[in-house]
Amino acid sequence: MSHFGPATAERARELVSLYPEPRSALIPLCHLAQEQDGWLRPEAMDEIADLLGITPAEVRGTATFYDMLHTEPVGRYLVSICTNIACLLGGADALLEHAESRLGVRPGGTTADGLFTLEEAECLADCDRTPCVTVNHRYVGGLDAGAFDRLLDELRGGRRDDEIPPHGTLVRVRRNGRLRVATEQVARERAAAAEARAARAEAAQARAADNQAAPGGKAQG
Amino acid sequence: MAVTDAPRIVTSRLRFDDSYTIGRYLATGGYEGLRKALGMTPEAVAAEVDAASLLGRGGAGFPAGRKWSMLRKDPVTYLVINGDESEPATFKDHLLIERDPHQLLEGVLIAAYALQVTQAFIYVRGEFALGLERLTSALNEAYDHGAVGADIFGSGFSVDVVVHPGAGAYICGEETALLESLEGKRGFPRIKPPFFPAAIGLYGQPTVVNNVETMSNLPWIVLHGGKAFAELGGGRSAGTRLFALAGHVKRPGTYEVEMVKTTFRDLVYAPVYGGGVSGGRAVKAFIPGGVSAPWFGPEHLDLPLGQDEVGNAGSMLGSGAITVMDSSTCAVRAAWRITKFFARESCGQCTPCREGAGWLERVLRRIEFGGGREDDLELLLDVSDNIAPGLQWPPQQTTICVLGPSIPSSIHSAIAMFRDEFLVHVKEGGCPVA
Numbered sequence: 001m002s003h004f005g006p007a008t009a010e011r012a013r014e015l016v017s018l019y020p021e022p023r024s025a026l027i028p029l030c031h032l033a034q035e036q037d038g039w040l041r042p043e044a045m046d047e048i049a050d051l052l053g054i055t056p057a058e059v060r061g062t063a064t065f066y067d068m069l070h071t072e073p074v075g076r077y078l079v080s081i082c083t084n085i086a087c088l089l090g091g092a093d094a095l096l097e098h099a100e101s102r103l104g105v106r107p108g109g110t111t112a113d114g115l116f117t118l119e120e121a122e123c124l125a126d127c128d129r130t131p132c133v134t135v136n137h138r139y140v141g142g143l144d145a146g147a148f149d150r151l152l153d154e155l156r157g158g159r160r161d162d163e164i165p166p167h168g169t170l171v172r173v174r175r176n177g178r179l180r181v182a183t184e185q186v187a188r189e190r191a192a193a194a195e196a197r198a199a200r201a202e203a204a205q206a207r208a209a210d211n212q213a214a215p216g217g218k219a220q221g
Numbered sequence: 222m223a224v225t226d227a228p229r230i231v232t233s234r235l236r237f238d239d240s241y242t243i244g245r246y247l248a249t250g251g252y253e254g255l256r257k258a259l260g261m262t263p264e265a266v267a268a269e270v271d272a273a274s275l276l277g278r279g280g281a282g283f284p285a286g287r288k289w290s291m292l293r294k295d296p297v298t299y300l301v302i303n304g305d306e307s308e309p310a311t312f313k314d315h316l317l318i319e320r321d322p323h324q325l326l327e328g329v330l331i332a333a334y335a336l337q338v339t340q341a342f343i344y345v346r347g348e349f350a351l352g353l354e355r356l357t358s359a360l361n362e363a364y365d366h367g368a369v370g371a372d373i374f375g376s377g378f379s380v381d382v383v384v385h386p387g388a389g390a391y392i393c394g395e396e397t398a399l400l401e402s403l404e405g406k407r408g409f410p411r412i413k414p415p416f417f418p419a420a421i422g423l424y425g426q427p428t429v430v431n432n433v434e435t436m437s438n439l440p441w442i443v444l445h446g447g448k449a450f451a452e453l454g455g456g457r458s459a460g461t462r463l464f465a466l467a468g469h470v471k472r473p474g475t476y477e478v479e480m481v482k483t484t485f486r487d488l489v490y491a492p493v494y495g496g497g498v499s500g501g502r503a504v505k506a507f508i509p510g511g512v513s514a515p516w517f518g519p520e521h522l523d524l525p526l527g528q529d530e531v532g533n534a535g536s537m538l539g540s541g542a543i544t545v546m547d548s549s550t551c552a553v554r555a556a557w558r559i560t561k562f563f564a565r566e567s568c569g570q571c572t573p574c575r576e577g578a579g580w581l582e583r584v585l586r587r588i589e590f591g592g593g594r595e596d597d598l599e600l601l602l603d604v605s606d607n608i609a610p611g612l613q614w615p616p617q618q619t620t621i622c623v624l625g626p627s628i629p630s631s632i633h634s635a636i637a638m639f640r641d642e643f644l645v646h647v648k649e650g651g652c653p654v655a
Contacts, residue, residue: 026405067389123309166591
């Protein structure tokens, strides 16, 4: 009764295999679930918990910490408008206001047709093109009101679909294969390192004991 | 001297449209630094980086070589690259990841060899969708090229690299929060000490965490020698550095400039850099190193772009983000927006930060929107003083990480520099400039 389809499940197993501890795959798996469903459904969080050997509450508790992981449905296009310092100086407040009236929603809201979710974003690190706007995390340049309206038209008409996949698809390039360094080699190195550390700790302890046994020894040394 | 003829160390390929492909990379000397490093001992590679006096380019400016040498005694288990660039108005790692991902990878592989680690993780800010795609493609190409994986370039050295996406949280740029996030948890910074994850890092194992720009410098340093790098710049600030120039300038952008020999004025006004203030207005104030940094006024424009020079003047170069505010800027609104950011991004672990940021944001908002009171200024400073006692620079720490004590920077600066403007907001309910 897998919530993930066969292809998604296969990719999930690949992701888990990249990390020394399964739980490290939590965020990548949440992105994967959003790619399948458009948002992070409770069923997906249950399945991720199973894959990682943790509880659904731990998945949810972690996922809700991160802005990009949506535990409520979002529109096909997540329109993010940055209003942080560089964009503020570039007129972002006016653009956000314009976007609100054009889309008829406040930040956080989704249009009735399910097409757009508007978001007031923090700095998106593209500060030489302000006000910075992204759609599904793809940069669409610094926009004025007219350019913003044209963007909405293009998105509605599906004319930007090659460049901007539906919300949830973050990375369209897949890693080519699994880890290459033999796990036995990694394990051998780890064991040797742990042994070296333990030996050093033991030696340090012995030195400390010696110093205690011979008061003033440290000062003389 | 406004513009020096220092070489472009990390931006040499950006003039090519296909700068991110392995074809262009190999045609422009790519992976030669790694080949050279593999012919040296790991200790010799580390010694070159030490000789370069390369200060970490993330924000704290800790010497990269020393970060590594803390681990000489103990074998390092993991190398983790911090690509979670999210300090507001900072957009230089974004550029390096998107436009020259192979250079970053080569730097990571050189560091992995010097530290003798077999696993490296590159944590990339989740919002960098294109950057993640380019870096993943580059990694695939590098594996096919034999530069990553088992027995790289036939050297006997093996290493795997994993590109790991974040999911939107400013705090994950703090290195211990980043490690927590990489372990699949909330980005809660860890209690210090240890002050560096050197001893207890990823999964409790010895770990080196380095920034993207720091890594991107390594191919050049190995090829040309640490000494050549150290000869650039001045004082403790060696080499060139990327500065992200934004706000009210004619040509905002990321510029690689020689440290110390270049000043803020050069960066803002030189035609090849900022080209002057937009609209020809005057500089009202500028933020020299990301929004965690105290502001400077026009009297500081002639300060050199050096870590100690800026530190001694009471602020920091921080993340290398320089934001110019011209005479039309409302200081209250700027301080309010920055504080709103911190209030949103506080992870919530420590009371002074979690509660303080929210209160400061609300008080600033009421001043900006005409509901302020005259004693609000003292209230702002008092709450700020509770987060960072004494309001000195560098700030005193009351919280697990530096996010909290960074909150007062812009508020304290704005009130100290533009008290009259705050008072007009309070008394007249409106802004005298905007």
